[in-house]
Amino acid sequence: MTQSVGVGRTPAAGSGPAPFDVRGFARTAHGSLRAELDLDAMRDAGLSRAAVRTIVTLAEFEGATMEHLRNVLVTPTHKDARVTAFLVSWAYEKYWIADALRSIAGAAVAAGGDGGPDAAANAARDGTAATPGRAPAGRGPIRRALAGFGQGPDVVGAHLALGVVDDLVLDLAYARLESGAEPGAEPDAEPVAAAAASSNPAFADAVARIRAIKARHTEFFAGEAARRLSASPRSVGLARRELSRSAWPLGRGSVATTEREAFARFAVPDAASRAGLARDIRCSIPGIDDRTASAVMRRLGA
């Protein structure tokens, strides 16, 4: 008997078949990355202050899954068993991504090198949130639950759209870390690395592994959001509203305002990256217009 039955046996929700194999995802969910990280090699990565700071902040964003789960589970989204099944393994993978990022940042800080700011260094060592001056986390559970009464099942598509945008934003930071790309033309852009990340294969490999894990999350969020928003104009309206009102990135309630602002400068350093993100948001989610994409950029601080 193989472990090939259970809720995943019917990978469908609503009327049509869904392409993403939620059960396959759950079965192959990636746990701890510690054994795959060559931290000794990463101690010599020569990561810049901005890069370490970004890694620490990414760890906080990735680890803030429970807050997001609460926000969506108090609404009708909790009734969608396919989505909740995905979110269980999604949170598990993000937990271990956050753990890996803290290890990497810890190694970089321990090595001295360019180091990071005190808050980042402390957070890297302790694995705890940098809490002073946290940004507001947005609406609380009561308001969300009350809103959910009127929104009904159409809000599920809107919540999936949140996942798409969050992944797009965080991936910009990962892409810069992986490539070691130098900053854009704007004078206030944060430098990436004292030595290019690509010159440290262990670091580049670790970031690539994380991006590969997250690519499956994006695949689910984008595929499901597209399917649901294409089928429901009301869902599109709710998605526009949710995207415009949400604090970006989604875990920003766990991070000090100064760190979130530094993250935005790193992830979206210039006009070209801002335009690219806005375009990706519009192209990835059906019905998302310029106005919504602009609102996301404002809320991100980009």
Added chain:
Amino acid sequence: MAFDIDRYTATSVSVAWSDLDLEVFRHEPLPESSLRTLRYMADVEYHTVCYTRDLLTTPSHREADMSAFMTMWNREEFWHGEALAAVLAVHDITVDYDALKANRMKLGWKDRLDPIKQSVLGGLVGQDFVAVHMSWGAANEWSAITAYQRMAELEEHPVLAELLRRIAKQEARHVAFYTSQARERLAASTKAQKVTRFALSRFWAPVGSSISSEDDVRHVMTHLMSGPEGRRAARKVDESISGMPGLAGLTIVQDALDRLGVAA
């Protein structure tokens, strides 16, 4: 002894059953009443992610240990559901997303209002409200272990017993987390003790009561907890609960069985 969250997260795995020959149920099928109980258990396990939201409405979700535990706990319980669904599938009982969604859609207003109620209570009671959730979780996990053990004893089926033993072993770690949290929080606050005692004695019901019909709850409790052996098991759970600070004398499981009319 404090719960070692790092050790727990590092060793958390999905329950395995691929080495168990579930095909044996094709020629040794479980009786109808047992399948009904197993289905109830599977529904409860799959529903864990929804129970989680109530806990997340308290300030506890910002605590790193709590967040780490809930992440692993949710995943382990999901796989318990998958394992039980695998046994049901061999009996041609399908538990899929649509079936789970249909069940959740039937829950109505109480289900919708629960997170609001929990948020309001959490706001009124403050940090001590987390002790209620931790004690409640401990009671549920103790009950779950007892239910799996009773099911294994009653069925006397070696394959089912092994699967249930594996599930119960993971539930034991959940108990360890909840009790360590509950004991610490209860010991630190008389108010937490009073509120928890009140909540458990007035509102606790067997796990699954909020998502199942009373008929199903009564069936499962009668199946697993009736008669002298069932009562003995219930008493044992009550003794564990009442052993926590400020909860002496509570008999919530036996009281629940009495309310359901389960014969002693």
